[in-house]
Amino acid sequence: MAVAQLNEYAQRERAVLTYEDVGSVGLDHIKTFTVRAVVNGKPYPDGVGKTKKEAKLNAAAKALSVLSKGTIDPTEKTAEASPAPAHQTGITQANYTCWLNEYSHQERVAIRAVETTRLGPTGATQCCRFVVGDKEYPAATGRTKKDAKEEAAKLVHQEICGSNTTEAADKDQNTGNSLNETSIESRFTSDFVPMECLGSGGFGSVYKAKHKLLEKNFAVKIVCCEETSLREAGTLSDLLHPNIVRYYTSWMEDSGYQGDSESTESSAGYSSLPTSTNSSAKHLYIQLELCDTKTLKEWIEEKNTESLQDSRRREEGLSIAQQIVSGVEYIHYKKHIHRDLKPDNILFGLGGEVKIGDFGLVTRDDDDDALIDRTKDCGTESYMAPEQNKKNYDRKVDIFALGLIFLEIFWKVSTGHERDVVLRDARRQNLPKDFLWTFPKESQIMKLMLREKPEERPEASEVQAELEKTFNAHNEHQRNATV
Incomplete structure (x- = not known):
């Protein structure tokens, strides 16, 4: 999502990111909120929405647009939010379900898929709708359960991010305009010094790594970004207990770290998640407390x-x-x-x-x-x-x-x-x-x-x-x- 991507950009570039609450207009039941992203003291185009959260999402998307394209004056302000291209909110074609899972973990809201089957003259049609937090979103249909779920997630994305521009997203993918492509450097190798592989196998890899800024050692787990891995990261972020491995943060990169993964075939208790054979799939990096290798x-x-x-x-x-x-x-x-x-x-x-x-x-x-x-x-x-x-x-x-x-x-x-x-x-x-x-x-x-x-x-x-x-x-x- 746009907020997560902008936060990641700020961390990677060592930039100071803040959001300004510009204000709101209208009656209580029809208010419009305005939020502005400020990076290193420079204000970016305003984002507006029906809620502060929606306005913040649009403000982040606009800042990403400026940073990735470099075609808009940072001091320029707009009166109303324009739709955020799909690539700026972390969406690729047929990947809205993954986005929705990430949104759920980032915003700490529960999501629930309600799936049904309708019988029609041409046979069975799969239906799905999502309940995000306390809000129910429109239903969508598809030939398979997966298709219906993806279309339903797309409707949620359009309403939350104000994005209804699949055509624009496809165009941006073809031209290669994306924030990730302008910043090829890996956050993992930029922020950490990988020291040794603690475990590797079908679940992915776990590395002992030293944080360059903090000068402390952590365990960084790298797995294919799938629903199960996002659910694990979301759960860990919700837990803080002396007898549970501590979670610090997580982020996504286009590829996994290709270091020495032959140290051991044991996961050392950090994970048993499957990794994908798709080399183009995104990878989830999870920064965890470093433990003894003894189980x-x-x-x-x-x-x-x-x-x-x-x-x-x-x-x-x-x-x-x-x-x-x-x-x-x-x-x-x-x-x-x-x-x-x-x-x-x-x-x-x-x-x-x-x-x-x-x-x-x-x-x-x-x-x-x-x-x-x-x-x-x-x-x-x-x-x-x-x-x-x-x-x-x-x-x-x-x-x-x-x-x-x-x-x-x-x-x-x-x-x-x-x-x-x-x-x-x-x-x-x-x-x-x-x-x-x-x-x-x-x-x-x-x-x-x-x-x-x-x-x-x-x-x-x-x-x-x-x-x-x-x-x-x-x-x-x-x-x-x-x-």
């Missing part, structure tokens, strides 16, 4: 090589379990379902604290979405709850996965085959007999978490409270034993 899976494997089931493992395990469930409780509080909790996706911060990562399969858990069909078999099979092979499920799938993870944290297994057997039996609530008397309190919690019926499983907040009691009781026992 919970490796911590468990290290503990399993030790000769005895020692009390230190229990103490460390209780602390780790508490931190994981604290992060999950926050995720659920923010109305999200992780859907892919497993030891591989749980990292450790540079200070040793637990960090939940990989939100590539995250989905919303709004109360009014309880009966909406979700993608079935979405997750890692050995940690999926029984109901995940159907389309109707909620956040309790994360609780089931946590029950299995907790068992792995506390219980030592000697071989991969033994682990498979223990997890398979645990899915049927058959915990190892020795585990039941070694960890009686933990066993009670886990049995509830592994109930087949999701409504019988506890909420994350309840698990957190029980673990805290167990942790305090364990510490009290340890203190008494040393007296």
Whole structure:
């Protein structure tokens, strides 16, 4: 969208970007707002709209027009907004759905597609309309669901951005007039010094990179810009918790960084998103907190090589379990379902604290979405709850996965085959007999978490409270034993 592109331009050029609220005219119910973009102290043509947000979008689009073409005097002002060419608002032909997802994440508004099928004399016609925030937009039709969705997204774009110039967009694409083409330099290589590849594979790549200005190290993940990757970035931007990998910012570039990606085939818990084979597709860059390359899976494997089931493992395990469930409780509080909790996706911060990562399969858990069909078999099979092979499920799938993870944290297994057997039996609530008397309190919690019926499983907040009691009781026992 235009606002995001202008912000990106300002960051790339080290320019100071501000917006001036010029004012509004008209009665309360028919007001027209005017906003002006100012770059490095230079005012650009005014943008007007029915809301301040719409006026800001038009002001950004006009500033982009001046900056990309260089044909308008920056001090020139116009009384009314002109339509923004599609290429200036981040739209290419047949890409309005991607724009709408980006708009949703940028403006922090929820979007919902309402799809129906109409029967006519020539057969079935697919229909779609979008609800953005509290506003419902016009419906569109198409031969396929995808076509209808794209046309519906186009109608949203036209109303929000005032753009109804597909012909102009095609013309601009043919002439090559775009802001991206006037600034070929990659923001990633301009702002960062790539240091090493932390993970690569089908999901894309994750790099350890030093920010030149801040002189701090971050993890920068590079994936093909698709609906799932945009959803992950949008979710991460909504989360701020000490036990969740921290999100800083994201941006798009025309291509992915072609550095050394042969360091490892593991994603180190940052992502498992697929990457596209289309070399012309845009790539999404996500700047994240840098974590230790060691995951919970490796911590468990290290503990399993030790000769005895020692009390230190229990103490460390209780602390780790508490931190994981604290992060999950926050995720659920923010109305999200992780859907892919497993030891591989749980990292450790540079200070040793637990960090939940990989939100590539995250989905919303709004109360009014309880009966909406979700993608079935979405997750890692050995940690999926029984109901995940159907389309109707909620956040309790994360609780089931946590029950299995907790068992792995506390219980030592000697071989991969033994682990498979223990997890398979645990899915049927058959915990190892020795585990039941070694960890009686933990066993009670886990049995509830592994109930087949999701409504019988506890909420994350309840698990957190029980673990805290167990942790305090364990510490009290340890203190008494040393007296």
